[in-house]
Amino acid sequence: MVSAAIAIGLLWSTAMTATVDVQPELLRSALRYRQALTFLKNHPQQQQLMVMALTSAETRVTDPSALATAYTQAGLVAASLLRSDTSYVWDGSQWTGSSRTTYGYDAGNHQTSQVYQTFTGSEWINYFQTLSTYDGNGRLSTDTMEQWQSNAWVYQSVSTYTYDGSGNLSQIVSQDWSGSQWTNGTIVTFTYTGGRVATALTEMWSSGNWVNWGLSTYTYDVSGHLTQLLGQTWQSDAWVNQSLTTSTYNGSGDETESVDQIWQSDAWVNMTKHDYAYDGSHQQILDVTSTWFTVMWMAITNDTMKYAGGQMTEKVTVNVLANSVSRTQYSYDTDGNRVLALTEDWDMIGSQWTNAARDVWVYSAAVVSCCVGMRGNVNQAGIIDISDLTGLISYLTGAGYVLPCPEAANVNGAGIVDLSDLTGLISYLTGAGYIPPNCP
Template sequence: MKKISFFLLLNLLLGNTDAQKNIYYPTQFTNSLTKNKSLTWLADTIVAYNHLQSPTYRYIYVFDTDNKLSQFKTDIWQSDHWENYLRTNYSYDSNNLLIQILDEQWNQGLWEGHNRYSFTYDQNNKLTSYITEYYDSNSWHYSEKYQYLFDIQNHLLFYSLENWQTDHWDKNTKYEYTYNTHGDLVTELHQIGENNIWVNYEISTYTYDSNYLKTQLEILNWNNNAWENYFKQEFTYTSTGKIDTEIDYYGNNSQWLLYDKTIYTYNAQDSVETQLFQIYQTDHFENDELYLYSYDNDGNKILEVSKIWNSGTWNNNDSIKYTFDSQNHLIQKQFFKWNSSTWANFQQWHYVYNSNQLIQESYEKWENNAWSYLYIYTMDFDTQNNLLSRIEERWQNGNATKVKYSYLYDSNNNSIEGKYEQWNNGAWEDFITNEIPIFSNQQVINSVTNNQLHRYEAHFKSFEINTIQAEAIKIKCSIYPNPAKDFVNIDFSENQITAKATIFSTSQKAIQTEILKDKHNQININNLKPGVYFIQINSYSFSNIFKLVKNY
C-alpha cells in the first residue's frame, strides 16, 4: 500500500494513550487533524508527478460535516486516465468517536475488503476494545483483539492482547495497574498467556515521597512460581525537586546487589553543573565518568566536558563548546577530542539566521589537519516565513551532490506545489525522491510519499476548530534543548498530564517509547545516533509531533 502521510498514520494508529509502556492504544480520532491553529487548512486533493511530469498517484481526502475524515482514497494513473487503487473508510458514532476503519483495494472493477479495525467505548467515551480483521477467500477473519479498562480519572487499569486461533481467542499478554490518590502509577503487573491461561511474568512497583517524587522503582520477575529480584532504582532529590542521586541495583535471587550510582550537582539557576557516574566494585563505589557543564548569563549551556576515571585520576575525554548570538541563537558548536595534552579539533557545526529563521546549517569534520564539509543546508523564506526552497549539499569520499526542494504557496500560506530537483552539469534538472512535505502556516501538516516522486500539486480546504479542539489547544507542550545531545526535556502546561512519547526516525521507524507522567519529564537519548528525528506526543486530549535534532 502506498503511503501518503507518516503524520496522519501516527494520528490514526498511535493516537491517544495512557501512562503505560508497551500498550497499543489507537486514537479516538476526535478530529485530531484539526486540533490546532496551524491545521485549520488541510489538503483534500493531492496529485503526485514523476520526473517525466507524468501523474502517478492522486490522493483524495473526504471530510464529513463535522470536519472528520470519512474517506482517504488513492487513485493510480493508467496511460490516460485515473483508476481506483486503494481507499480507507472511517465510521463514527454519535459522539464523534471512531468505531471502524475499513481498508479496501480495487480488484477487477470492484472494491474488495483488505483490513478492518473495530472500536468500542464505555459510557465515558473511553476505549474498551479494538479488534483487527483481514479479508481472505471472500470472508472476514479475526486477527487480534485488544481490551482496555479505565477509571474515571482516565488511568488505564487493564490492558490485554489476544490472538485469534482458528476458532478461539488465544491469550497473549496482559497488564494491570494501580495508582495512588495523586494519580501516580504504583504497580504494573505484566502477565503472559500460556496454554490460554494468564501467568505472571513481571511486576513493577513505584514508591513516592510526600512531594510525589519517585523515590524507588522495583522490578521483579516470575521464576519457578515465585517473584525474583530483577532490577531496582532509588532516587533522592534536592530541595527544588531535582534528582540528587540515582542508585541502581540488580537482583540476585532474594538479594539486591549494588550496580552503579549517578550523582548530580546544580548551579544557582538549578541547571546541572556536574554529573558523576560510579560503578560498584566489591565493597565500594568507584568513579567511572564525569560530565562538567558551564552556562552563560542567559542560561545557555556553553561548555560540556567529559572525563574518564583511569588509575586513580580523571582524564579528559571530549568536550563541546557552544556559541550563541545576542538573540540566544546557537551559531556554532565545536566538538573536541583530548589528544594526550591538548584539545584536538574533531567536528563543528555552524548556524546562520535571518531575523526569524535558520537559513543555513553546515557540518564539518577535521581531517588531514583541515576542515572538510560533510553537508551544507541553505533555506530561503518569503515575507510570511514560508519555506520557498531548501538546498542540500553533501560530500562523501570527495564526491559532491546537491539537491533542492522548492515550494509555491497560495494566499493562505498553503504549499500548493512542492518540487524536487538535482544539480547536474551546471543546471537544476527534474529528479525523483521518496517524500516531499506539505506545509500550512509554516508547519508540516502532511507529506507525499512514493518511490517515483518529483512533484506534487495540492488543493486545500479550510476547517473550523470545534469546542473539543479548543480545549486541547490549552495544553501546551515544549521540548528542549533542541538540538539535544544526551537528554531532552518535555514539559506540559498542565499538571496531571499522562502521555506517551514515541521517537521516530525520518524513515518512519519507531525507535524509542517513553511514558510521560509529570508536568516536567526528561528522556535519555544517549542511544540515538546523531541526526534528525520526530517525537510524537500523545495523551487522551492532546497530540502533536515535534522535530528533534540529536547532536554529537
C-alpha cells in the first residue's frame, strides 16, 4: 500500500499544482494523464493509479509568464508563443542534451503540435508527439498522441473533448490504437456546482461496456478555495476510499498547508504534508515538505523562493534526508517569459556551486490582431481583477501586463467583453470601461 501511495503522490505532483491551479491545466493534466495511460497500457495496476491524477480547482494566475504559457495554449491572443523547451544535464565538463519539446501553432495561435525528443549520443531522437485540433469557438477538440517507431509516427491514443451549454469541459473520451482501428479506453465525465468542478468520474471500457473505475470529488470553502480532494476507486460494486488531500488557507486566500493521506485499514493515514509561506505580494516564499513517520511529521525538503518584479528568480532546495542543497536561478525576456532555469548543486567539500541541469525556453512573436479591448480594474498593487460566469478566475497579476484583446464584435453595449478559451470557462471580462489597446 505504501508503494501505491508513493505512486499516487508522484502523479499528483505532476498533474496538479495545488497553490497555482490554472484552469487550462485541467486539459493539460488530461493530456499527461492520457500519455501516461498509453505508456502503461500493459500494466493495469499502474494504470489504475492514474485515476487520481486528473484534477482541477479554482483558477489563480500569479505572474505574467503564466499568461504566456497557460493562456497561449488556451487559444487567447498573446504577445509571444513558446516554441521549444530544452533540458540539459552537466556531465562534468559540458552541457549534454537530455530532452526537448517543440511546439507548433495555427494562424489563431492555438497550439497544434507538441513533439517530444530525447538526446541519444549526438542527435535528437523523436519519442512521441501530440497533435491538437480545435472547434469553431477555439476550444480544444481532439488530442492525438503518436509514438516514433521504425522511423515513422504511429498512432497511440486519441482524446476527444466535449463541452456543455455553459462552455464547461464536460467529457473526455480517450481511445487507443489497436493497429487497425481505434478502441475505447477511458471516459472522464465532469460535473459542476456553482461553476466549479464537483466530480470527475472515470470509466474504463470493458467487455463492450463502460464500467466505473475512479471518482474524484472536490470540496470548496465559502470563498471558493479547494479544501478537499477525495479519490476513490470502484471495487466490488462500491466506491472505496484511496486518497485524500486537504488544504488550508489564510485570510488572504493563500494556501498555507496541504496534507495528503491514503485509506488504510478503514482509516486515513498521513503520508505527506506541505507548509507554505508568502510575502506581502502573496508570492510563495517557502514550501516545506514533510513525511509522516509513525507519530510525527518529519521535514524532508525545504524550498525557499526569491522574486523580482513579480517573477521568481531563485529557488533553493535543502534535502534533509540526502543532506544536499541545490538552487535554481531563473531568467526572463522583456515580455516576462521564462527563458532559462539553471540548477546547481552545492559542493560541501569544495564550498562552491556546481552545474547540474539547465532548461532553456525559446519564444517567437505571436500574431496579434485587435482594435477594441478593455482593461480590467487595476489597483495600486498591480492586480487585475477579473470575474467570469463560473467564478473560477480569481485574479491575474503583473503590473502593466496587457490583457489579451477580444475582437470588436465580442464587446456588447453593457460593457461586457465576451471571451472563450479552450476550456470554454472564461465567458466574459468586466471592467471600468473601454480602453482600446495599441494595435499593430
